[in-house]
Amino acid sequence: xxxxxxxxxxxxxxxxxxxxxxxxxxxxxxxxxxxxxxxxxxxxxxxxxxxxxxxxxxxxxxxxxxxxxxxxxxxxxxxxxxxxxxxxxxxxxxxxxxxxxxxxxxxxxxxxxxxxxxxxxxxxxxxxxxxxxxxxxxxxxxxxxxxxxxxxxxxxxxxxxxxxxxxxxxxxxxxxxxxxxxxxxxxxxxxxxxxxxxxxxxxxxxxxxxxxxxxxxxxxxxxxxxxxxxxxxxxxxxxxxxxx
Amino acid sequence: xxxxxxxxxxxxxxxxxxxxxxxxxxxxxxxxxxxxxxxxxxxxxxxxxxxxxxxxxxxxxxxxxxxxxxxxxxxxxxxxxxxxxxxxxxxxxxxxxxxxxxxxxxxxxxxxxxxxxxxxxxxxxxxxxxxxxxxxxxxxxxxxxxxxxxxxxxxxxxxxxxxxxxxxxxxxxxxxxxxxxxxxxxxxxxxxxxxxxxxxxxxxxxxxxxxxxxxxxxxxxxx
Numbered sequence: 001x002x003x004x005x006x007x008x009x010x011x012x013x014x015x016x017x018x019x020x021x022x023x024x025x026x027x028x029x030x031x032x033x034x035x036x037x038x039x040x041x042x043x044x045x046x047x048x049x050x051x052x053x054x055x056x057x058x059x060x061x062x063x064x065x066x067x068x069x070x071x072x073x074x075x076x077x078x079x080x081x082x083x084x085x086x087x088x089x090x091x092x093x094x095x096x097x098x099x100x101x102x103x104x105x106x107x108x109x110x111x112x113x114x115x116x117x118x119x120x121x122x123x124x125x126x127x128x129x130x131x132x133x134x135x136x137x138x139x140x141x142x143x144x145x146x147x148x149x150x151x152x153x154x155x156x157x158x159x160x161x162x163x164x165x166x167x168x169x170x171x172x173x174x175x176x177x178x179x180x181x182x183x184x185x186x187x188x189x190x191x192x193x194x195x196x197x198x199x200x201x202x203x204x205x206x207x208x209x210x211x212x213x214x215x216x217x218x219x220x221x222x223x224x225x226x227x228x229x230x231x232x233x234x235x236x237x238x239x240x241x242x243x244x
Numbered sequence: 245x246x247x248x249x250x251x252x253x254x255x256x257x258x259x260x261x262x263x264x265x266x267x268x269x270x271x272x273x274x275x276x277x278x279x280x281x282x283x284x285x286x287x288x289x290x291x292x293x294x295x296x297x298x299x300x301x302x303x304x305x306x307x308x309x310x311x312x313x314x315x316x317x318x319x320x321x322x323x324x325x326x327x328x329x330x331x332x333x334x335x336x337x338x339x340x341x342x343x344x345x346x347x348x349x350x351x352x353x354x355x356x357x358x359x360x361x362x363x364x365x366x367x368x369x370x371x372x373x374x375x376x377x378x379x380x381x382x383x384x385x386x387x388x389x390x391x392x393x394x395x396x397x398x399x400x401x402x403x404x405x406x407x408x409x410x411x412x413x414x415x416x417x418x419x420x421x422x423x424x425x426x427x428x429x430x431x432x433x434x435x436x437x438x439x440x441x442x443x444x445x446x447x448x449x450x451x452x453x454x455x456x457x458x459x460x461x462x463x464x465x466x467x
Contacts, residue, residue: 024299040396040427042336042384061302063466064335068430089298096298110332112340112376114405121416123376123405143407145416185413212334240378242334 026059028069028087028095035087037077041066049075056090065210067097103207104164105133106243111215113239117153120146124237133164138174142237149190153180155199167207174201178221197221197233211242304431304466307331311345311435311462317371317410318454319447320364321350325371325458329435331379341377341402346370349410352448363447368411371456373441375419377404387426396427408443408456417443425464435462 037049058070065081085097109128124142136159144151157176178197203217216238223231315325327345349369383399402421421439441456
């Protein structure tokens, strides 16, 4: 473990900065009366340099809503996304500062949250890809912690968002297949420790701000077993996610 | 009267006859498209058009690194802990964080007093956890080192949940933390963290919530 951690750090140190050598960087011309450069990527950091109109800045990289830029005389600082978006390319075209992803037509989601699965505490993480604006494919990995057993549940399924244009609250429904592994905590051991399952779900999603969203889900699982008994489980969960 | 009528008829006949002579001429309001004639003196340029691409801006919102420190496992002493951290910064205020770490518990005071008693087997003394956290940078600012050096920093709080595996059993754990991120450069950060992992256990007799507080120092890089 210690060697692994040391390797992680070493590899990071080697590749993060030296990979940039020889890279072409974006040049932008200031079209407003001035462009402010701050000492850090945050609204409270002081302005340390100002670039005037018609001067060119080099954009080094971005962090959240801030862009690290270099002034013509070498000074470096952070400038806000909306201020940098007012600059232009040397050709006169508008600066290619990407806008925030559109929530109603975003493609990727990554998130996690808390829930209750079969009356057990549940930790959940998921990835979601939008095939269209209203149909997503989602993969979920989660762990449930009970007094008698712990369970790991992995699932994949399709989800339909009924009205994706509704930004703040939009209902969803889904269907899919899942797999659960039961790790016994208290004897006796479960008769079957691995099961395939199918589920239906009802839920909702909504926009919070920028790339941030919430999602809530209720699921009903049917467990496929060889015990000749009907077994079903319920789950609800609430999570936060980022979308791209 | 008869002469006047015949002169009008004559004039009309002459005017209508004028159209006959213009039959072969092209109307003046039509555009005439001439067939292109190849001129041997014009040379077609043989230059390949150059594709102009705009460089992309690299986003460095992901933070990856490692940390080590001391973990106080309630009833089992203070022990070294080693971990890895992966974070994604959503905005200048909010970030998501995933942690994985391992430690090894010592002995309880009961085991120290009575060596023949074993509360947890040797294999069960491994304490590993993972956390999924939501973090908020509450106090961004600068730290000054002497007169000429300033480092950006953020004091942040985290709250999250995850799994603690101890005594060969996985437990649901909540965790609460506070930390300081000191940016040595814009891509390299040092972290000082204090975090509490709370979970329910009945290892030492009665069922109770235990607080396992750790203090760590770590290094991360942004990419």
